[in-house]
Amino acid sequence: MSLTVEQTKQRNKELIQEVLSVYPDKTAKRRAKHLGVYEEGKPDCGVKSNVKSIPGVMTIRGCAYAGSKGVVWGPIKDMIHISHGPVGCGQYSWAARRNYYIGTTGIDTFVTMQFTSDFQEKDIVFGGDKKLEKIIDEIQELFPLNHGITVQSECPIGLIGDDIEAVSKKKSKEYGGKTIVPVRCEGFRGVSQSLGHHIANDSIRDWVFDKAADKHKDFKTTPYDVAIIGDYNIGGDAWSSRILLEEMGLRVIAQWSGDGTLAELENTPKAKLNVLHCYRSMNYISRHMEEKYGIPWVEYNFFGPTKIEESLRKIASFFDDKIKEGAERVIAKYRPLMDAVIAKYRPRLEGKKVMLFVGGLRPRHVIGAYEDLGMEVVGTGYEFGHNDDYQRTTHYVKDGTLIYDDVTGYEFEKFVEAIQPDLVGSGIKEKYVFQKMGVPFRQMHSWDYSGPYHGYDGFAIFARDMDMAINNPVWGMAKTPWKRNGVHA
Secondary structure, eight states: OOOHHHHHHHHHHHHHHHHHHTSSSSHHHHHHHTTTOOOOOOOOOOOOOEEEEOTTTTOOOOOOHHHHOOOOOOOTTEEEEEESHHHHHHHTTTOOOOOOOSSBBTTTTTTTEEEEOOOHHHHHHOOOOHHHHHHHHHHHHHTTTTTTEEEEOOHHHHHTTOHHHHHHHHHHHTTSSEEEEEOOOOTTTTSSSHHHHHHHHHHHHTTGGGGGSSSSTTOOOOTTTTEEEEEOOOTTHHHHHHHHHHHOOOEEEEEEEEOOOHHHHHGGGGOEEEEEHHHHHHHHHHHHHHHOOOEEEOOOOOHHHHHHHHHHHHTTTSSOOOHHHHHHHHHHHHHHHHHHHHHHHHHHTTTTTEEEOOOOTTTHHHHHHHHHHEEEEEEOOOOOOOOOHHHHHHTTSSSTEEEEOOOOHHHHHHHHHHHOOSSEEEEEHHHHHHHTTTTOOESSSSSGGGGOOHHHHHHHHHHHHHHHSSOGGGGGGOOOOHHHHTOOO
16 A cells, blocks of 8 residues: 655655664764655755765765766776876776777777876885876877876875876976866865865866866857766767757867767867766866856756656757757657657556665766656655755655765665565665665666667666666565565555
């Protein structure tokens, strides 16, 4: 028997108290602020966010280095990104994300290669500036077709005070004004990877935009130039989005940063509109371009046909009737495909409950895609969301939805055991925990080696993957804790 909204709210509030009861009083008091139940009509989800994790309590966050190197800068394909510090950070981030790109790896594209200064004890004692200079020289000799270099600083660099800015300026001058960008993204900065996004955005502003005024003078603009901001081309997402924008008559002059290039970054201030997908990672540079260059920006959501249609019309509203007609033409073109996908998969997924916990924008953006398939998101939260993320989430979640910010491993497991969802969508750290519990799972950071999920073509893949996860016959051989114990919600 399904619960009413009020019963759901009461259950979720009691569940939060039950979970908090195992913590020491001080910890429980702190964590209580990050767990809540969405109340319809409220301006946000009622939880505190962007606060340091509690030491000793296992959470799922990354660091500022991960936000800069792994998200913003790493997918820029024709630049070499040096992980400046000990080998571990670079090794862990080596080809870890599925940022698809076109090019010849090691010749003119370098996304899946790792470059590290491999700090040793002596470098901590004597400093790594000279080592960094030598690395840049070696890179120029070995990979002469690279179009630029970034220095992604790891924790020791900030602690010992290496002057990566001076080195970058010196080597840039030596190599004829080459773009070399120092990024102060030491892992200890801030509370999560979120500050790394901000730092990386600021480095693009200071070391790319402010130095690119005289470049690409022959670049010819059109009234329909747009830039895709905050799409990292996981599994080809940016390509599936770009297709739709181009079909409606727009010209995509830059992709940030999946399959993106330095020249695209430099040309972005010439766009007529920035279309922003991942608000958390790229709103800073979008706001800067609006203030300095007068370029408006608009958020869009290309997960599921309902949100795609809304987004195409919203983007088109910034242009003339030609583009507005183009948007309607694209919507009409793909509607039969969407109807067929929904007709096939909705009967198999109708009424299934989902719990999400992801970084960036996906805890809210994917909700519409699940609802297009008749599924219900009963719990969601962010690894590194800010209050404005939770404000934006109110437009997606239903009254009574369980909200959890920077959820701990223990909390997430207990929430899943109590709510008993049919599917959990989270990251690699959680995947095997829940699969061992017998709960179907999809990785919603990297699409579990599938994708794309953006766009109309992506929705067909998304629907197939959710069906495969939930209706896989393997689950007949494994029982969830609540089925083993004979307890059902």
